[in-house]
Amino acid sequence: MAASDEPRAANHRPYFFLSYAHTPKHGAVGPDPDMWVERLFRDLCAHVMAMTNLPAGAPAGFIDRELRSGEGWSERLGEVLATCRVFVPLFSPRYFGSEMCGKEWYAFAQRAIHEQVRSNRTAEAIVPALWVPVPPHQLPGPAARLQFNHRAFGERYVTDGLYGLVKLRIFAEEYERAVYELAKRIVSVADASDIGPCRPVDYRAIPSAFGSPSAGPRPMKLTVAAPTRHDLPEGRHSEYYGDTPLDWNPYHPVSAQPLSRLAEDLVRSLNYQATVSSFDEEVLHLDGKQPPSCPEVLLVDRWALHDDERRQRLSAFDSEHRPWVSVVVPWNRDDHQSRASEAELTGRLEDTMPSKMREGRALTRAAAKGVPSMEAFGRILPQVAESAAQQYLKHAAVYPPGGGHHERPRLIGPMVTEQAATRSIPAVQDLALDAEDTDDSRS
Known part of the structure; x- marks a missing residue:
């Protein structure tokens, strides 16, 4: 594609991706139960075309109306999720029980997170719609955190959802109003957020944003072992560091925010409740007899090992058996100092934390060897977090039901x-x- 064609192609990306849970037929015969979703999609596309200057033939939206199987279906979904401008999930109890819908949500959410980290501005481009109303306490964390005023689409829309409005003729006026307002919101958010396209993800390999179907928000601890700009090794460039270890930004200048912020957003998009802390302030690390309170991911800057005291603490931490703690070693392939000192930095880390490096290589070699880019970090951290969560479940303390002993x-x-x-x-x-x-x- 010529350089002059790129802006035009970007403008013709689908305005929205309509994500919904396929409803199974009641019996072997009968009408397609998702025909009402298709009508909603057509109505939204008509409004979007009227509200924008999209030329004839340009895609206003995308909907998956085929069975999710067959050759090329995952690649096609991955391509659209990597280019569409707004993600529109149709809320319903079936939606949040669908692993496929959770994968679609997660794939798009990663784009928004990376855009926010690059630009250092809010990049929220998920516009939820009520297909069937869902009680707030049943919403998974990523959905519950969305700030969205559904009442702007009408009171009947809030109580009955789009499914109730489209099915009953007496609510035809309310349906038209709700769809019109939803289309306006899609266009407004698409123009305001302007999230750029990214490389398609492997749809089959990504996790669901909703976590386990029956689980609520899960705790996850993120710990950063890094120096500050005030205690760097002699000669180390300071642009990657700040006043605290949590300010460490190894992917500068591509990233405008600290790694701890990126990691927190990524694990929250997997329905975890994340807490972030500095390794230097974690005195509990020295007590290896304490049972785990939650899974943990330790983010290690290899330059932190130049400090003898920190290196001793990391070595003591490594000597304890903590399988519920996974280690990730971020670095920047464009950081010339790190590239020049690669052998020395890797050797010092292997000598300091041999057990964790061995565990990390068994899970994913890149996490222990070094994650060289922000995009790679976004792909690897979910795998590491899920592994830590599984190990935590195996080693967490078990508490029997309350009550005294009975004969x-x-x-x-x-x-x-x-x-x-x-x-x-x-x-x-x-x-x-x-x-x-x-x-x-x-x-």
């Missing part, structure tokens, strides 16, 4: 009078013992 019930035979029971105490005791022996033999 196991014993069989004492048929009901008898008090006098007969008094005369028959030895016989009843024998019967109870026999029943206990029988229970023990069955167990």
Whole structure:
């Protein structure tokens, strides 16, 4: 493509991607249950074409109306999610139980996160729509955090959703109003956010933004081991550092925000509740006997190992058995100092944290060897976070249900009078013992 054609092609990207959960048919025959979603899509496209200067034939939107199988379907979805301007999820209970919908959400969310990190400005381009109303407490974290006023589309829309409005003729006016307002919001957000295209992701390999179907928001700890600009090794460039370790920005100048901010946004997009801290301030790391409180990802700057005290603490940390902690080693391939000192930095890290490096290579070699770009970090961190979460579940403390200890019930035979029971105490005791022996033999 010629350079002069790039802006024109960018303007003709689909304005929106309509993401919805496919509804199965009730029985072998009958109408397509998703025909109403297709009508909504057509109506939205008509409004978007009227509200913009898209030429004839340009895609106003995209909808997956085919079965999600067959050759090339994942590549096609990946391409559209990497280029569309706005993501429109149709909220419904079925939607948040769909792994495929969660993957679509996650793929688009990564674009918004990376755009925000590059530009240092808010890049929110998800416009939710109510297909079937969902109680707020049932929304996964990524959906619950969206700041969106659904009532601007009408009260009936809030109570019945677009499905109720499109199905019942008496609500035809309310449906037209809601769709018109939704189309206006799509165009407005597309023009304001202006999220650029990116390289398509492998749709089959990415995680779901909703996490486990039955799980709520999960805790995740992010710890940064890095120097500040005030305690750098002699000669080390300071543009990658700030006043605290959390200001470390290895992907400068591509990234305008610290790595801790990027990592926090990435794990939050996987329905985790992230807490971020500095390794230098984490005194609990020294107590290896404490059970884990949550999974953890440790982000290590290899230049931090020039400080002898920090290196000793990292070595002590590595000597403890903490499989629920995964290590990621970010670096910048365009950082000439790091490239020139690659062998020295890698050797010092291997000597300091041999156990964690060995575990990291078993999971994903790039995480331990070094993640050379912001895009690669976005692909690797979710894998590492999920691995830490799985290890945490294996090693977390198990708490039995509350309540005191109760004796196991014993069989004492048929009901008898008090006098007969008094005369028959030895016989009843024998019967109870026999029943206990029988229970023990069955167990």
